[in-house]
Amino acid sequence: MSDKPLVYLVGNPNAGKTTLFNRLAGVRARTGNYPGVTVERRTAAWRAGPHAAELVDLPGTYSLSARSPEEQIAVDALLRDAPAVVVVVLDGTSLERSLYLALQVCETGLPTVVALNMMDEVRASGMDVDVDVLAARLGADVVPVVASRSEGLDALTAAVAARLDEQRLEEERATDTPTDAPTDAPTDVPTDAPTDAPTDTPTDAPTDDRDQAALPSAGEPPAGRPAPPAPVLGAEAEADVEAVARVAADVLKAPPRLARAWALWALLSLDRDDELHDVPAALRAIAQARHEAADAAGRDLDLELVAARYALLDQLISDAVRPGPPKPRLTDRIDAVLVHPVAGLVAFAAVMFVVFESLFRWSEPAIGLIEEGIAASQGWLRGVMTEGPFRDLLTDGVVAGVGNVLVFVPQIALLFLLISFLEDSGYLARVAFVIDRVMKSVGLHGKAFVPLLSGFACAVPAVLATRTIASRKDRLVTMMALPLMSCSARLPIYVLVTATIFPADTRVGVFSVGAVVLFSMYSLSVAATLGAAAVLRRTAVRGPRPTMVLELPPYRLPVLRNLVGTTWDRVKTFLVDAGTIILALTIVLWALLSFPKSADVGARYEAERAAATAALEGEALDERLAALDAAEAGEQLEHSIAGRLGKGIEPAIEPLGMDWRMGVGVLGAFAAREVFISTLGVVFGIGEADEESSPLREQLRDATRRDGSKLMTPLSGVALMVFFVLACQCMSTIAVVRRESGSWKWPALMFGYMTALAYVVTLIVYQTGLALGWGLG
Amino acid sequence: MAHLGELPLGARARVRAIACERPVRRRLLELGVLPGTELEIVRRAPLGDPIELSLRGYRLSLRAEEARTIEVEALSATANEPAAAPARA
Numbered sequence: 001m002s003d004k005p006l007v008y009l010v011g012n013p014n015a016g017k018t019t020l021f022n023r024l025a026g027v028r029a030r031t032g033n034y035p036g037v038t039v040e041r042r043t044a045a046w047r048a049g050p051h052a053a054e055l056v057d058l059p060g061t062y063s064l065s066a067r068s069p070e071e072q073i074a075v076d077a078l079l080r081d082a083p084a085v086v087v088v089v090l091d092g093t094s095l096e097r098s099l100y101l102a103l104q105v106c107e108t109g110l111p112t113v114v115a116l117n118m119m120d121e122v123r124a125s126g127m128d129v130d131v132d133v134l135a136a137r138l139g140a141d142v143v144p145v146v147a148s149r150s151e152g153l154d155a156l157t158a159a160v161a162a163r164l165d166e167q168r169l170e171e172e173r174a175t176d177t178p179t180d181a182p183t184d185a186p187t188d189v190p191t192d193a194p195t196d197a198p199t200d201t202p203t204d205a206p207t208d209d210r211d212q213a214a215l216p217s218a219g220e221p222p223a224g225r226p227a228p229p230a231p232v233l234g235a236e237a238e239a240d241v242e243a244v245a246r247v248a249a250d251v252l253k254a255p256p257r258l259a260r261a262w263a264l265w266a267l268l269s270l271d272r273d274d275e276l277h278d279v280p281a282a283l284r285a286i287a288q289a290r291h292e293a294a295d296a297a298g299r300d301l302d303l304e305l306v307a308a309r310y311a312l313l314d315q316l317i318s319d320a321v322r323p324g325p326p327k328p329r330l331t332d333r334i335d336a337v338l339v340h341p342v343a344g345l346v347a348f349a350a351v352m353f354v355v356f357e358s359l360f361r362w363s364e365p366a367i368g369l370i371e372e373g374i375a376a377s378q379g380w381l382r383g384v385m386t387e388g389p390f391r392d393l394l395t396d397g398v399v400a401g402v403g404n405v406l407v408f409v410p411q412i413a414l415l416f417l418l419i420s421f422l423e424d425s426g427y428l429a430r431v432a433f434v435i436d437r438v439m440k441s442v443g444l445h446g447k448a449f450v451p452l453l454s455g456f457a458c459a460v461p462a463v464l465a466t467r468t469i470a471s472r473k474d475r476l477v478t479m480m481a482l483p484l485m486s487c488s489a490r491l492p493i494y495v496l497v498t499a500t501i502f503p504a505d506t507r508v509g510v511f512s513v514g515a516v517v518l519f520s521m522y523s524l525s526v527a528a529t530l531g532a533a534a535v536l537r538r539t540a541v542r543g544p545r546p547t548m549v550l551e552l553p554p555y556r557l558p559v560l561r562n563l564v565g566t567t568w569d570r571v572k573t574f575l576v577d578a579g580t581i582i583l584a585l586t587i588v589l590w591a592l593l594s595f596p597k598s599a600d601v602g603a604r605y606e607a608e609r610a611a612a613t614a615a616l617e618g619e620a621l622d623e624r625l626a627a628l629d630a631a632e633a634g635e636q637l638e639h640s641i642a643g644r645l646g647k648g649i650e651p652a653i654e655p656l657g658m659d660w661r662m663g664v665g666v667l668g669a670f671a672a673r674e675v676f677i678s679t680l681g682v683v684f685g686i687g688e689a690d691e692e693s694s695p696l697r698e699q700l701r702d703a704t705r706r707d708g709s710k711l712m713t714p715l716s717g718v719a720l721m722v723f724f725v726l727a728c729q730c731m732s733t734i735a736v737v738r739r740e741s742g743s744w745k746w747p748a749l750m751f752g753y754m755t756a757l758a759y760v761v762t763l764i765v766y767q768t769g770l771a772l773g774w775g776l777g
Numbered sequence: 778m779a780h781l782g783e784l785p786l787g788a789r790a791r792v793r794a795i796a797c798e799r800p801v802r803r804r805l806l807e808l809g810v811l812p813g814t815e816l817e818i819v820r821r822a823p824l825g826d827p828i829e830l831s832l833r834g835y836r837l838s839l840r841a842e843e844a845r846t847i848e849v850e851a852l853s854a855t856a857n858e859p860a861a862a863p864a865r866a
């Protein structure tokens with residue numbers, strides 16, 4: 001990557017970092033992931049005056065302290081990556097809270113510029129902020145800005161450029177006096193390593209001199225700059241911090257100010273069961289020892305450290321901020337409706353309805369267009385290419401695979417436009433607030449609701465939607481459970497099976513049998529999802545109970561550019577990362593279903609076709625040829641690897657009420673559940689088929705097992721539907737979970753548990769039914 | 778001594794002590810919920826839990842089980858409408 005100086009944007013969630021990032025760097029952002037953590041990393045090349053820099057949008061955080069890898073990103077970025085300048089983005093309307101993070105950053109002595117954002121709202125509220133007092137006390141430049149309207153950006157850029165100027169000067173001075181080793185210039189630092197893998201640095205034994213070299217001034221401000229702030233601790237706490245800082249300086253090779261920052265971080269972050277990585281054992285040991293000693297002495301070390309900062313901040317606020325006249329906030333007036341005990345629930349339902357509509361209906365025209373386009377290109381290729389395996393590879397493998405990827409784009413795009421709107425406006429936090437009561441009972445976070453709901457449409461956008469959940473564990477539980485939600489691709493299967501096994505006018509009490517079946521399947525899927533979430537929480541994804549310590553930010557008007565930017569990022573990473581997996585799997589499945597071909601079968605049908613052409617003509621001939629093609633496809637499928645696999649697993653699936661033809665269908669359905677039906681069409685030798693196709697229904701109704709009994713009874717049909725509710729029959733879901741969880745471990749676990757669950761439950765249903773003699777025909 | 782979960786809507790209170798698990802406690806402290814901090818109970822979620830607090834010029838939601846661990850001293854109950862803005866909102 002680049003050796004350009006790094007400029008980091010840090011700030012509380014909703015402080016306006018992304019807005020500022022987009023305004024400063026435009027559309028040139030690159031997105032990636034932090035190594036090992038599924039948190040997005042956005043960077044862009046940015047010119048600050050004469051300096052070419054790299055701008056990085058860090059995830060929002062209230063503090064540098066951390067308990068989990070995703071929270072550790074901020075501290076690693078600041079204390080390990082050696083940024084040239086840190087821009088702290090503050091929400092000017094909630095300085096009392098947001099200055100805490102600013103203070104933490106300034107304490108490190110890193111060159112800091114504070115972007116005092118939301119100045120439009122600050123002014124409107126009549127509040128008055130003394131920028132000079134803030135700047136003097138924080139030891140940083142403070143620049144008022146309105147990110148959403150690009151106000152103050154020139155001054156901000158100039159302030160950053162000034163810090164970069166200072167560093168360049170210092171660097172030049174350092175080259176003049178080469179003996180002055182520790183003042184190595186930041187641009188000499190191999191910043192490419194941290195940019196690629198900010199958390200990969202082995203901390204116990206720094207292999208290079210980056211840690212010392214990175215910070216020329218090591219926190220000592222250049223002449224003319226105020227000193228960094230230093231909250232005053234009591235003597236005992238001060239001794240604790242110094243003891244830990246000595247160890248930090250030693251094991252992390254950190255200069256004094258950074259060592260102190262590490263010490264404060266360690267004392268407020270490390271805990272018996274934190275999940276932090278790359279923490280030197282010696283640092284952990286001393287922090288633990290100091291905490292235990294403090295506990296034993298009846299002291300509250302956590303409180304002492306935090307209270308010292310807030311004491312400094314309270315003083316700063318009272319000196320620099322004059323509150324405006326008290327007046328009702330717009331947010332309160334909106335919330336009086338949106339989280340009202342009755343109206344709030346109605347509003348909630350309405351918003352969720354819109355999410356639902358967008359997934360089911362609004363995305364439909366675009367999906368239809370994509371499907372038509374794919375079918376047209378397949379037809380075109382079939383027309384211009386000579387028949388053969390290569391043509392089939394292109395049409396049924398590659399083009400079909402591209403189609404399998406593209407069909408998800410409309411739903412993903414619409415869902416993310418909506419979710420980003422909800423998130424940026426502040427309503428998503430209210431969604432969590434309103435529904436948390438329900439979600440917590442199964443160990444899920446309130447923010448899991450929208451992804452779960454989206455799961456009724458399709459698991460792929462739903463898994464992507466879990467990004468709004470901050471904690472990695474909460475995200476994992478949600479994405480592992482939500483493929484059990486009955487997605488719209490399962491619906492055709494319910495329709496086909498119900499229509500096959502029950503006469504159309506069958507009733508259960510006053511209800512039609514179709515309604516009862518659908519209701520039961522959807523209930524089963526919701527129960528299974530919530531049950532799985534509860535079990536996963538206690539087993540594979542064990543972790544701290546999710547908390548609802550959640551800020552309810554003021555409502556704000558989202559900026560269109562941000563919505564489009566976020567949506568485009570989502571779509572792009574889906575296409576690139578999950579898309580390649582889906583394409584590859586489509587080709588593999590096509591090969592399994594197509595090869596090997598039997599030459600005997602081919603020759604036999606060739607002969608029959610010749611005979612037919614000789615004997616028949618006109619419509620009768622066409623019909624006969626189509627029937628022959630369909631029959632041949634069925635026989636060839638039987639010969640293919642998938643056909644053989646279907647037969648191979650027959651002993652395993654027979655107790656579930658399926659035979660090998662169902663087995664092949666289930667294998668084919670892996671490409672997408674609805675493919676189950678078209679695969680069955682081929683197996684039964686009737687060519688193209690969908691869930692409304694009556695030839696397929698008739699074939700299924702008449703089909704028998706080897707022992708002559710009926711294949712499709714009400715019992716085996718219900719068993720088949722139960723299987724489809726619970727089984728992980730979708731390679732696209734697997735691909736997207738791989739992308740979003742960052743490893744194959746999670747999709748493997750998901751596939752494993754869902755398949756096992758589907759097998760066991762279907763087995764119980766079918767065998768119980770058999771034993772009781774239910775629904776046998 | 779009362780805890781936060783017991784206070785009626787619109788009540789104002791001053792935090793005395795926080796006694797929950799260390800990770801949550803640290804988070805609350807860093808968010809400015811310190812002994813001595815004044816806060817107001819703004820509303821309950823439509824389903825009764827969590828609750829919304831107003832402190833230090835911003836709004837924070839907490840579950841009942843977390844609110845129970847925060848010991849407070851009730852301040853003169855200004856039982857006027859909860860939407861009334863606290864200072865610096």
Ligand SMILES: Nc1nc2c(ncn2[C@@H]2O[C@H](COP(=O)(O)OP(=O)(O)OP(=O)(O)O)[C@@H](O)[C@H]2O)c(=O)[nH]1
Nearest residue numbers: 013014015016017018019060118146147424558559
């Ligand atoms: N009124 C006003 N609104 C702003 C300003 N800057 C940003 N916003 C809005 O504030 C909301 C949050 O902004 P974001 O840029 O998404 O905040 P963020 O810091 O990236 O948030 P996270 O990514 O969640 O940490 C959006 O709706 C913005 O439109 C501003 O200067 N004035």
Ligand SMILES: [Mg+2]
Nearest residue numbers: 017018019060
């Ligand atoms: Mg952002």
